[in-house]
Amino acid sequence: MRRMMRNVDTGLLMLILLMVAFGLMMVYSASFVFAALEYGNASHFFSRQMIWAVLGLLLFTVVSFIPYQMYGRYIAFFVGLTIFLLVLVLVPGVGLERNYSTRWLGIGPLVFQPSEIAKVVMILYFARAYSKKREYIEDFKNGLLPPLIMLGAVFFLILAQPDLGTGISITIACGAILLVSGAKITHLGGLGLVAGSGIAYLGFSAEYRLERITSFMDPFADPQGNGFQLVNSYLAIGTSGFSGEGLGNSIQKLGYLPEAHTDFIMSIVLEELGVLGLVLVMGMYLIFLLKGFRIFKHAPSHFGRLLAFGLVVQITFQAILDMGAISGMLPITGITLPLISYGGTSMVITLISLGILMNISIQSNQFHQQQAHN
Structure with a gap:
């Protein structure tokens, strides 16, 4: 244990603690009037987020000293439990x-999101x-396809909730793992085309999703209806200053x-911290991204590299989706800002990751x- 303690990335640890503390501060500031x-x-809301943050940090500490290889041995159980909860x-x-x-799902006072x-x-x-499957990853039928079938099942279970944003987030993270797995470029290109076409179809096939897309493109066309949230986000951003x-x-x-x-x-x-707040938040995520890619590059096994890459992409992409939505650059998906937005399950799962x-x-x-x- 002492040997492991000496090898803790103190920079990453301090960054995580800073992001959690900043998130708690902003949750209180953003919610105290409404609460x-x-x-x-x-x-x-602050007290509840504080409880989840403490629980998440305790689990973060425990998980940091559990060999990541262990999860591979019990992955069938984890996947089975996840599908059961989604159903x-x-x-x-x-x-x-x-x-x-x-x-x-609720168990007494505990309420959580299985999709997280x-x-x-x-x-x-x-x-x-x-x-x-590294040795036969270029074999589409036996190497590439089986995990994709499982991903499809999970995606459609989440879509049925409905929660397209989380489904897309999971798909992107898994796609990132595929990208560095050694799969053929032709296979990756074909899968990307199919996935992109499918997501576009789903985005336009449901009325409420179509309304989100059209309101993101022109929120002022319906400022008191579908564009209400984005218009008020613009007002918050527009009055921020330096x-x-x-x-x-x-x-x-x-x-x-x-x-x-x-x-x-x-x-x-x-609105409250201006450009300085933007620089701080984006700076924290950028440092996380750089540290994450360094961990990916130096991971001691192929499993570790794929796992690190997927985790880093998932958290970073979620932040991009959120910040893109509040600025009107991307459709609103309801995706939270990791470690900063209010949300107990999101906080705990992000800290476990x-x-x-x-x-x-x-x-x-x-x-x-x-x-x-040596």
Whole structure:
């Protein structure tokens, strides 16, 4: 244990703690007015997020010292449990409905999203599957196809909730693993074309998804309806300036920007902290991306490299989706900003993912130290 402690990436650890602390601060700032009016307690959302953050950091610590290879041995169980939970969500009277979507399960006071669990489980599954198929990865039928069938099943279970954004996020992360797995370029190109066409069809096939796309393209065409959230996000961003209105001084969180502490929390960051807040948030994610790619490059095994790459891409892509949505550059998907937006399951699962990444880093440092001594 002491040897592992010496190999902890302190830079990555400090970055994670900074992002969690910043997220807690912004959750309180973005939610205290709404929480006081709705629940009579200004700290309602903050206190809950704090509990999830403490739990997540405890799990992060534990997972950081569990060899990542262990997950490969139990991957069938993890995948089976994930599919069971995703099916359970869709059972009438079992899944919990919020904002016209059924994405949650409740066990007493504990409410969580199985689709968040699917994010890390599918990355583990893809990394394990394609590391084992390395010798025949160019064989489409036996090497490439079987994990894709499982991904398709999980994607459509999540789509049924409905939650296209999370389904796309998982697909991109798994696609990134495919990209570095050694698969043929022709196979990757064909799969990318099929996936892109399928996602485009799904985006235009449902009325509510089509409304999100059209409102993102021209929110001012329906500023009191489908474009309401994005128009108010623009107002928050447009009044920010270099240093913003000051922490706690957002106007848009006063009932104008719905549930500003969730997927639109970055709008409040910009309104209150201005360009400085944007630079801080983007800087933290950029440092994470650079550190993540370094861990990917130096991972001690093919499984570790695929796993690290998938985890880094998933978290980074989720941040891109969120920031693209609040700025009107991408359609609104409801995807949260990792470690910063309010959301208990997202916080815990992201910290577990980072714990796995930390373990890959620890083992990488140990491996290269041994190589240097030999």
